[in-house]
Every structure is written in structure tokens, then in C-alpha cells.
Amino acid sequence: MSDHDTVSIQEHIRVYLTVFGALAVLTVTTVLASYLDISTSEAIFLALVIASVKGSLVAGYFMHLISEKATITWILMMTALFFFVLMFLPLMSITDQVNI
Amino acid sequence: MEIPYIVDEREDTGLINSKLGIWIFLASEVMLFGGLFSAYVFLRMAAPPGDFAHWGAELNVPLATLNTLVLITSSVTMVMSWASLKLKDFEKYKIYMALTLLCAAIFLVVKYFEYTAKFHHDIFPSSSTFMAIYFTLTGLHGLHIIGGMIVITYLWMPFGNKIWHTNPEHFTNRVEVIGLYWHFVDLVWIFLFPVLYLI
Secondary structure (H helix, E strand, C coil), X not given: CCHHHHHHHHHHHHHHHHHHHHHHHHHHHHHHHCCCCXXXXXXXXXXXXXXXXXXXXXXXXXXXXXXXXXXXXXXXXXXXXXXXXXXXXXHHHHHCCCCC | CCCCCCCCCCCCCCCCHHHHHHHHHXXXXXXXXXXHHHHHHHHHHHCCCXXXXXXXXXXXXXXXXXXXXXXXXXXXXXXXXXXXXXXXXXXXXXXXXXXXXXXXXXXXXXXXXXXXXXXXXXXXXXXXXXXXXXXXXXXXXXXXXXXXXXXXXXXXXXXXXXXXXXXXXXXXXXXXXXXXXXXXXXXXXXXXXXXXXHC
């Protein structure tokens, strides 16, 4: 391994530890935010925003997605598309009510 | 027989086969958990107002917060074990992998106490739709933790890591692949925690 590679990995390690700190702070933040006197929909929005930031940090830095090859990006874009379809399926129940 | 493209990248994908394989597997896992998250949304929309909040209040937020921090720590120790191999420091790799296993074990023990506390209060999956989806989601996640622990233990044991001494790059890639799986399990918990415990 060249000196350049070693320096690069050590730089990575510094980033991992910074991300770890950010994740810990965001975990405490999301718990504190749950005690705020806000409506349920606002609480859900806030909790999901914080969870999305945390998830992006894990995927981007720990899973190296930030510098990953296009093949994986394409696989994940398709996955995200189908995931959102799954998430919006329950909304169909609003427009397709059965009146008994 | 030599397995092709486990050290050298394929020209067409630009990836080693094992990394492409784990990402396709993780894509299927997103759909598995996505289906259950979708079921959660559906059940919550159909539940009487305040029902999910009422049953959610039965859960132990401090213990779940502790478990979240434990799992985040395990993600860091996992990525540090991979970085240690990149720096050719095998002893540090073993220490970080052992710490990852320890964190995983702590997570499961905390989960065991959470489950048994519910059972002692006569709360079961059949108690409500919230508890049904809570036990399903956390149970499936727990099974993923156990699956990860089995592979991590294998890669930590001498018979599992002997390939390091003959083909270190191959072994480093194996650790990267289990690392990707482990971070995904952490990622799922990052969403399960607020959805089940906080909102």
C-alpha cells in the first residue's frame, strides 16, 4: 500500500468518526423533538426528516454511496422508485372506500 | 476453482461481483421492509384516532434510544474493521469486529428485556394492530441482526479469516460486503425507531 493510500484511508477514518458524532447528536435530537408540543402530522414530518438525514449519512459515508459506481446508483434509483410506489399504495384506500 | 471477479472489477459493471450481488440483495431487502412499512401506514390510517399513539406509549423510549446508539456504534466499528484491513492491521480488524459483535449482542439483550417486559404485562402481537406490526417489524429486524452476527463470527474466527493470509484483498472485499449488509440493518433501525417509538 502506498503512502497516498494510507493517508486516504486515515482521512476516511476521520470522516467516519465525524459521521458517528453527527448520528449520535441526531438520535438525541429526534428523541427531544418527540416531546415538542406540535401536531401529529408535524411530529411525523420532523421525525422522518431527521431519520432521512441519518439514513443518508449512513448510506453516503459508511456504505460509500457518495463515491460508488453508476451501476449501483441505477439499481438504487429503481429500488427507490418501487419503494415509493409501495409507500403510496395505502393512499389508494382513501379513494377506494367500500361503504357497508 | 477460482471464483471470477472477486478481486478484479468486471469491465462492464465496474464492480466486483460480490459487491454487485450484495447491492441487488439489499435492493430486495428494501422491498421486503418497504412492504411492511407500507402495511404500517395502511394499519395506522385505518386505526381509530389515537390508537397507535396509545399503544406506542407502552414502548420503552429510553431503552430504544440506547439500542439506537448501540447499533450506530456497531456501524462505526464495522467500517473501522474494514479500514483496518485496508491499513493491513489485522489485529485491529479483529478488535473492531469483536466490538461489532458485542454491540450486536447488547442490542439483542436489550430487545429481549423489551419483549419480556411486554409479555409480563400481557401485551402480545394479538393485543392490537400496532403491537402486531411492532413485533413483526422488530422481530424481522432482530432476525437480520442474528444473520449478520453469524457471518461476522465466521469472518472473525481463525477458519473464517485464514484467507487473509493468502489473499488479503479478497478477504478485505468479504468484510466490505458484510459491512454493507450491516449498515443496511442499521439503516432500517434508524427508520423503525422514530416510526414505532416516537410518533
